[in-house]
Amino acid sequence: MSDTVDALVPFAPDRPKTRLSDALDTAERREFAGAMLSDVLAALRAADFSPRLLTTEATGRDVPETVDDRPLTEAVNAALADHDPSPESPLAVVMSDLALATPRAFARLRRDGDDAGDVVIAPGRGGGTNALLVRHPEFRVDYHGASYLDHLRVARRVGASVREVDSRRLATDIDERDDLTEVLLAGDGAARDWLRDAGFRLDAGDGRVSVERTRE
Amino acid sequence: MSDTVDALVPFAPDRPKTRLSDALDTAERREFAGAMLSDVLAALRAADFSPRLLTTEATGRDVPETVDDRPLTEAVNAALADHDPSPESPLAVVMSDLALATPRAFARLRRDGDDAGDVVIAPGRGGGTNALLVRHPEFRVDYHGASYLDHLRVARRVGASVREVDSRRLATDIDERDDLTEVLLAGDGAARDWLRDAGFRLDAGDGRVSVERTRE
Numbered sequence A, B: 001m002s003d004t005v006d007a008l009v010p011f012a013p014d015r016p017k018t019r020l021s022d023a024l025d026t027a028e029r030r031e032f033a034g035a036m037l038s039d040v041l042a043a044l045r046a047a048d049f050s051p052r053l054l055t056t057e058a059t060g061r062d063v064p065e066t067v068d069d070r071p072l073t074e075a076v077n078a079a080l081a082d083h084d085p086s087p088e089s090p091l092a093v094v095m096s097d098l099a100l101a102t103p104r105a106f107a108r109l110r111r112d113g114d115d116a117g118d119v120v121i122a123p124g125r126g127g128g129t130n131a132l133l134v135r136h137p138e139f140r141v142d143y144h145g146a147s148y149l150d151h152l153r154v155a156r157r158v159g160a161s162v163r164e165v166d167s168r169r170l171a172t173d174i175d176e177r178d179d180l181t182e183v184l185l186a187g188d189g190a191a192r193d194w195l196r197d198a199g200f201r202l203d204a205g206d207g208r209v210s211v212e213r214t215r216e
Helices: A026-046 A072-083 A103-110 A147-158 A177-186 A190-197 B026-046 B072-083 B103-110 B147-158 B177-186 B190-197
Strands: A005-011 A049-055 A065-067 A091-094 A119-123 A129-134 A162-164 A200-203 A210-213 B005-011 B049-055 B065-067 B091-094 B119-123 B129-134 B162-164 B200-203 B210-213
Touching (some): A005 A026, A005 A072, A026 A103, A026 A190, A049 A072, A049 A091, A072 A091, A129 A147, A177 A190, A190 A200, B005 B026, B026 B049, B026 B190, B072 B091, B103 B119, B147 B162, B177 B200
Parallel strands (some): A119 A162, B119 B162
Antiparallel strands (some): A091 A129, A119 A129, B119 B129
């Protein structure tokens, strides 16, 4: 169980988080995306994963990387085919914007035992697939649309058992302005610090909590 | 561990889910809120909780109920004072709109052991507190604003240890039109069936999944 598990982290430094453009300019989005990636890599390592970036261009970061500028689904499927996952050699695929993820949350992906799952899925809000752990050689991804449902179908087709990880921290990918609230509420790493330094604060107001920016 | 644990479920039949008014009319919101409540009660019972409604008016449902028309925070605090929670006699407080909740998710609230927690919190999206389990006699609630942060503060003030339950299913309360997507994606009970019967379908479109209504 203490063997490290390889984890692929897709990253697109050339297209940083466009849906945050009403909250952050391009240079800021690039910095913030980098801070979230740092948090994800640190939490993965603390949970005994061995992360590798799957990046659209070289990053210069101190982490192994594979450069592949094809669309996400194709690039991940090429990496899955190359790795040839099995129970002895699983491969995780983890999104780089899970700013709330903790080592404990990631550790739930790699649980051993009879019900470990040939494919382990941590679904995201809106039908996405925020983290996967694959132990079956024939499973492939499809990140278009409601990928969570597609991945259930693919698993059924290839005869792979599925285990779902019910984690709010893994379900929360940071795509839109509203999601920044979650980072300020429950993050504790570089992404939370970056937002605070950029002047973002929680605004409790009357109803649901949101973010405000006190300075540019 | 197989002893049942009392669970208070606040419910306001007179003010059904006003933030869903762009998706459902008043009568529909009342029906849908009732379907979600049925799912929550069934999942609680299956996880060995003994639910009691804390309702603003009598419901006629086949479940014990306390009628209290005061605001949520006051009514829950009166019930906490009355129950006098302890490790031997905890009291859970569970929102009635957790349409994705499963018995397994609720069971994580009541886990025993050294790190069981004097106060167990399942935070919701946007800083809410979707489910609580209280074992400490002095803990009180405050549901205004970012209640999750407030509850951490209250616990610290009374010297109660806190355990957080990291569950997407408990974090997803159904307040707004976008939240209906989550019910169609991951629900499997009366609320999901009600939405389907009312004509709601997933719309995968190009990007994030949403709901559309195919008939009124």
